[in-house]
Structures are given as C-alpha cells and as structure tokens.
Amino acid sequence: MTGEVPLWEVFIRPRNGLAHRHVGSLHAADEVMALQAARDVYTRRGEGNSIWVVPSKAITASDPDQAAENFEPGEKIYRHPTFYDIPEEVGHM
Amino acid sequence: MALFEALLELADDHLVLGHRLSEWCGHAPMLEEDLAMPNMALDLIGTARNLYAYAGEVEGKGQSEDDLAYLRDERAYRNLLLVERPNEDFAHTMLRQLYFAAFMHPYWQAALSSSDETVRGIAGKAVKEMAYHIRHAGEWVVRLGDGTEESARRMKDAVFALSIYVDELFEEGAGDDALPSRAAIRPVFDKTIARIFDEAGLESLEVPFPQSGGRDGRHGEGLGHMLAEMQSVYRAHPGASW
Numbered sequence: 294m295t296g297e298v299p300l301w302e303v304f305i306r307p308r309n310g311l312a313h314r315h316v317g318s319l320h321a322a323d324e325v326m327a328l329q330a331a332r333d334v335y336t337r338r339g340e341g342n343s344i345w346v347v348p349s350k351a352i353t354a355s356d357p358d359q360a361a362e363n364f365e366p367g368e369k370i371y372r373h374p375t376f377y378d379i380p381e382e383v384g385h386m
Numbered sequence: 387m388a389l390f391e392a393l394l395e396l397a398d399d400h401l402v403l404g405h406r407l408s409e410w411c412g413h414a415p416m417l418e419e420d421l422a423m424p425n426m427a428l429d430l431i432g433t434a435r436n437l438y439a440y441a442g443e444v445e446g447k448g449q450s451e452d453d454l455a456y457l458r459d460e461r462a463y464r465n466l467l468l469v470e471r472p473n474e475d476f477a478h479t480m481l482r483q484l485y486f487a488a489f490m491h492p493y494w495q496a497a498l499s500s501s502d503e504t505v506r507g508i509a510g511k512a513v514k515e516m517a518y519h520i521r522h523a524g525e526w527v528v529r530l531g532d533g534t535e536e537s538a539r540r541m542k543d544a545v546f547a548l549s550i551y552v553d554e555l556f557e558e559g560a561g562d563d564a565l566p567s568r569a570a571i572r573p574v575f576d577k578t579i580a581r582i583f584d585e586a587g588l589e590s591l592e593v594p595f596p597q598s599g600g601r602d603g604r605h606g607e608g609l610g611h612m613l614a615e616m617q618s619v620y621r622a623h624p625g626a627s628w
Contacts, residue, residue: 298416319418322529329522330418333425 300349301327303334305341313345321346389502390445391464391560394454395601397437398465401455402609403486404430405616409473419476422522426483429515436508452627456620460610461603464559468551470600470609477540480526481548484582487519489555492574496566505564524582531586538587545588553596560601 298320304313316335321327327346336344355363370376407427414420438451469486473479494516497509530537556569583590599605620626 320416321418325525326529329525330422332518333422334418337421337425 298322301331301346302349302352303327303331304345304347305331305335306343307341309342313343316340318349387445388560389562389564390441392562392565393437393441393444395464395559396565397434397441397454398463399469399486400430400434400437402463402465402612403469403482404428404434405612406469406471406473407479407483410479415476423479426515426519426522429512429519433508433512433515436511440504440508452620456617460605460613463600463603463605463609463613465600465605465609466551466554467597467600467606468548468554470605470612471548471551472608474544474547475540476526477530477537477544478547480523480530481541481544483519484523484527485548485552485555485579487516487523488575488578489568489571491516491520491578492571493566493568496571500564500566502564520578524578527582527588528586531583531588541586541588545583545591549591550593550595550597553593554598554600557598557601 299322300318301321301324302318303316305316306313319327319330319334321330324346328344331344331346335341366372404427407423407430410420410423411427412420414423434455435451438454442449442451442454466486468482471478471482491513494509494513497505498513500506500509527541531541532538533541555575556572558568561567579590
C-alpha cells in the first residue's frame with residue numbers, strides 16, 4: 294500500500310515564538326490525512342502546538358556531489374565578522 | 387444503583403471498543419495507522435478506567451476497576467452490540483469507530499453540564515478525544531467510500547453490516563439523572579453521519595430489524611472469545627497489579 298501513498302515531511306513548532314523544525318516524514322494519501330498522521334506519530338507527548346506538512350517531492354535538495362563547492366569556503370576568513378578590527382570609539386555594535 | 391448500572395454500561399462500551407481497536411496493533415496497513423489506532427484505543431481504555439473506578443466508588447462494595455473489567459463474564463457485560471463487532475476490514479473498523487464517536491461526542495458535550503462533578507471531569511477529557519475520533523474515522527470513511535471501486539464496495543458492505551446496530555445506541559438503558567439522555571442525541575448523530583456519508587457517496591440504509599440486547603447481556607458470539615483473551619492474564623494471576 295505504501296508504494297502508492299505519497300511521502301510527506303513533517304515540521305513541528307514546539308512553542309509560540311520558535312520556528313517550525315523538521316521532525317521526520319510519513320506516508321499519507323493527501324494533506325488532510327498527512328496532518329492527522331503527523332498528529333498521531335509526532336505529537337503524542339505534547340511536542341508542539343503547530344504542525345506543517347509538505348509533500349517530500351516539493352523539496353529541492355542540494356546535490357551531495359557539489360558539497361565541495363557549496364560548503365567549503367576554505368580560508369576566506371574575511372567572511373567572519375571577527376576578521377575586522379573595530380575601533381574602540383565605536384563601542385558595541 | 388441506577389448510576390452504578392449506567393456507568394457500567396458506558397465503561398463496558400469504552401473497554402470493549404478499545405480492546406477491539408487494540409487488536410489492530412501491529413497489523414495496520416501502514417505504520418501511521420498502526421500508531422493512530424492504538425492511540426484511539428488508549429483514549430477509550432483511559433475513559434473506561436475512569437468510569438469503572440467511579441462505578442466501583444458509587445457502588446461502595448470495594449470493587450476496583452480491575453475487578454469490574456476482568457472478573458465479569460460475557461452475560462454480565464452491558465456494552466452495545468456495535469462495539470463488540472469484529473474488526474473485519476479497515477472499512478468496518480472505521481465505520482464502527484465513526485458511529486461510536488458520533489454518538490459519544492454529543493453525549494459527553496451534554497455531560498459537561500451534569501450535576502455530578504466526576505462525570506463532568508470525565509466528559510471534559512473525553513469530549514476532545516471523541517472530536518478527534520470523528521475526524522480521523524470520518525476522513526477514512528470519506529476516502530474509502532469515494533475511493534476505488536473496491537474500497538467503495540467494502541465501505542458499502544460495512545454500512546450494510548453495521549447499520550443494524552445503530553438504533554441500540556439511543557436506547558436509554560439504565561439511565562440516571564446525572565447522565566445525559568441518549569435518545570435526545572439522535573438528531574446531532576444523524577447530522578454528523580449524513581454530512582460524512584454525503585461526502586463519501588454513501589447512503590444510509592433503512593433498517594427494518596434493528597439489533598439490540600447488549601444492555602441486557604445478550605451478546606454476539608464474538609464477545610466471549612474477546613473477553614476470554616482480555617481477561618486471561620488477570621484471572622490466571624488474581625490480584626496481580628501492574
């Protein structure tokens with residue numbers, strides 16, 4: 294059965310003011326059933342007060358083969374704010 | 387003793403349906419439902435525990451919730467015939483759940499203004515759970531009824547098999563002033579079912595010969611087997627606690 298049932302990614306917001314966090318995925322026939330399943334699978338212990346479900350196929354992921362050019366900035370230390378000397382007179386920025 | 391009897395009827399409904407649902411644990415068609423059904427089963431068993439505990443207190447003979455659940459035989463059980471019906475397929479299970487929840491939700495809503503404080507407390511917890519059971523079972527009934535040719539056929543079979551047990555829901559049974567009238571709930575129940583059946587493309591059936599007798603301890607053959615399994619551990623080790 295699960296072969297025909299689409300996959301959904303589940304995001305839960307633990308408390309007001311925090312962002313929704315990815316908690317896992319599940320199978321469901323449509324968005325209404327996905328929300329119900331998310332409630333049953335991921336919020337049984339009071340984990341949150343808001344649920345998002347997103348079709349997994351709607352997510353575009355980065356290519357692991359491009360990890361080198363994407364995620365390894367190397368020695369570009371000038372990208373960190375600590376690279377710059379701030380004059381005393383400026384105080385806290 | 388009317389309150390004791392009435393609480394026992396309600397408790398038996400919840401325990402028997404809860405146990406039936408729990409039989410799906412490990413056998414559901416997908417992992418998501420394998421969690422959803424035991425969730426709902428535990429809602430029902432939780433309510434049954436509260437009801438048995440209060441019934442024992444009202445009776446005043448020192449019977450615990452375990453005594454009431456595990457030491458009474460089939461003929462002493464007062465549950466509705468609907469809730470003891472076997473699981474069959476998913477269509478039967480979800481329709482049985484929908485019928486029961488569509489009845490219990492307005493029942494607990496009415497019980498929120500009961501003169502009895504404990505009843506109000508039990509109702510306050512159960513009313514939220516029943517709202518979810520209607521939603522969950524209702525969505526499945528819609529999807530199966532309005533799904534493939536086979537799912538629609540199975541859903542129609544379930545309506546044919548289970549609608550003969552619906553009228554019994556509204557029999558007043560033991561009844562007590564602290565508990566709502568069951569007959570008065572019919573219009574709300576009918577409206578809920580009509581809305582969901584309409585969306586599911588299902589028709590309610592005329593029932594010329596409705597079945598009843600559960601409140602008098604006259605049950606189908608399935609209940610005895612279910613109770614034998616459910617009660618075996620406690621009867622083998624009387625007084626054991628867990």
